[in-house]
Amino acid sequence: MAARAGTTVKALPNTVIVKPKNKKTAAQPKGSLTLKTKKNKLPKKDKGKERKKKGQFLNKGKKVKKLTQDKKSKPTTASYFPYFEDHYCPSNCSCYGRVVQCSDKNLEKIPYGIPYNSRYILLMNNHIDSIQMNLLSEYTSVEFLVLTNNRLSDGTIEGAFEGIPNLKRLYMEKNLLQSIPTDLPGTLEELRLDGNQVSVMSEAALVLCPNLLILSLSNNSLGNESSTISPGVFLPLGNLRTLTLSYNLLSSVPLQLPLSLRELYIRGNRIQRLQGDIFWGKAELQVLDLSANRLTDKGLGKATLLNASRLESLNLEGNLLKQVPRHLPRSIKILNLESNFISSISKDAFISMPQLEHLGLARNKITKVAHGAFRVLPLLHQLDMSHNNLRQVPRQLPLWLHSATFTHNKIRMIPRDAFCWGRGNGSPLSRLVRVQLEYNMIDLGHLDTLAFRCLRGFQVVQFY
Template sequence: MDNYCPPECACYGRVVQCSDKGVDKVPYGIPYNARYILLMNNHIDSIQLDLLTGYVSMEFLVLSNNWLTDGTIEGAFEGVPALKRLYMDRNFLESVPIDLPVSLEELRLDNNHLRVMSDAAWTRCPGLLVLSMSNNSLGNGSESLPDEAFSPLCNLRTLNLDHNQLASVPLGLPLSIKELYLKGNHIEQFRGGVFNGMSELVVLDLSANNLTNKGLGRDSLLNVTHLESLNLEGNRLKQVPRHLPPSLKTLNLEGNLLSSIKRAAFNTLKNLEHLGLARNKIFKVAAGAFRMLPILHQLDLCHNALRQVPRQLPPALHFVALDHNRIQSVPRDAFCWGNRSLSGLVQVQLEHNLIDMGKLDSQAFRCLRGFQVVHFY
């Protein structure tokens, strides 16, 4: 009945809240007109066949943190006509269900035991917008994800494959993807065929992988002309990658093996606003290496081996972190160069260096708005 509420649950209009109740099965008598059914943090180990078919209005089903396995959900979602959002993260699934409803727009399968993903898994739900499968075992052993496996998802906007065991990025990803998360895998190269055509990708996270400069070749990012945020933190890069898209606004190269920055390293990145180079081995920065970044606001060079502040830092800079280096000197044309009388810098972090305050050239700070901008201690 529409006005009934199971004793294990609380009902608020068409929202049925049965989370954290210690139940081992879906409570009997949930109203058929329910739109949101919340069953997270229970001990549910199966969904009875045909149980959900009467819920023609259900749009959002949360089964997070239960005891579901592949066999106990087989066929459970067939005939559920309006389901848009399905959360089954933190369960015990080993494969992606192949009977997902055609109406689905968001699917979360994070923190399961996924190893297998059939080619047929996504043909049933072409309207999927968000797919998250982080913290699983996809790509484990010889079972890499099949190329073109995601291609039926022609409307997909967000794909999260963080913390799996992928050795490579599947080829033929949908061009519609705007956010792609691949942190914490075993990826050694980002191949040119990941996108077959001009991609709409805006955010790409490849941090904590095994990427080398060879793995990011000329063709790797050729088709991602709208990319604004690229995270390459915690890889094995020895140089600033070449052939990066000029559209980039944020570039994170922290925690790599960079030892020097060449003068032309960032010349093509005119739109860059945030640049992270912390926790590398950088001891040398060519004079003017950053001057061609006209709108760079934040620059992080902490935890490196610099002996002096880089020369000709860009005029738009608001924040620069240079702490935990071996800096002894501040050149006159580091912060103040050209015809500028006043710098836009708000904070300069110079703590934990080898600076002798008695030997500092005060002219090096002539354009800064008071010494409160510079932090020596």
């Protein structure tokens, strides 16, 4: 209660008299006093003990809380060996998204700790010589597995790929395999075994992969004296699109290939002739590479590519041909005949190839080209006759030709009707963009300027 004026007020025990603030408040009339009770003070030693005790209690509470949280974070389902979190990554590897990059790490086995939800597992350029049994079958999400350039052999991978439910692409180039694994999953769409020692083709191995689209077996030992590829061994691959058998020891193209095949690469073998029963029926083949073999004129008979009526690109570079092959499919758009022994081009050499767009005749021994031999190619865009023995530019080149290369010949003369010819006195404007005539014997002082009358500018022709 408020004290009367002139009255003495005795302070109560543990009470401090506080002078009123200048600020007026409704609850505190002017001139009144406020009584504030002090807290009981403890000795300094006791106070320190209390703080220490309080801190211990708080720390204990934090530990209990942390243990409780850890307990909750543990998986509720029973873990199987080994158990990994989705975000886990093996030491020395790099993981991003669902890709595990463990290449070039000097690994001797598949590392422990690859997450089970991984889609791409990259293990190339290591020293892996075996795959633990049933290890890969736990990876139900993996689609792409790369084991290129390791030390895997037939015995050390037996049963390793069985039971992988979603594997689509398997790369095992540059290992020590002598045959195709016989436990590949049926989901596989691409298999690359280049640079191994494969010499045996087993139908039992391929029958398990009906969905295979790409099979690459280059740089192996297929076709050696002790083994041959049986006819029809690739037939179980009813969906196969691309087959690569380059740089083996094949003396012939495998027979009875799948009709679904669109690209066939057999470069760098020992093939001397093509047999007529490569395909049993109309094939989908569009690209055929037979370069760097031993094909002769007789090795390309009438029935050779009879069923390849959709063939667009044919590479016969580096063989033993002495003339332009006849009886090729009319569908061909790209023909490479470079580095053969062709000495002349007859007038009807290309009469059965109305779709031809690109023609390579470089590095042959051509000295003579019949008048108008290329005139029958209405769609020809690119012609390369460099590194031959031509003494003049061929006459009546197609007016729709875009690029013509005649470098490194013995050309002395350019006929008036080489680039410019047509009905009547005038010649239609040529579509040539580039004519290369470097490294020849042309005397620029005696050039017939009328030979270039239909060109769009002298910059089109290059003499130097």
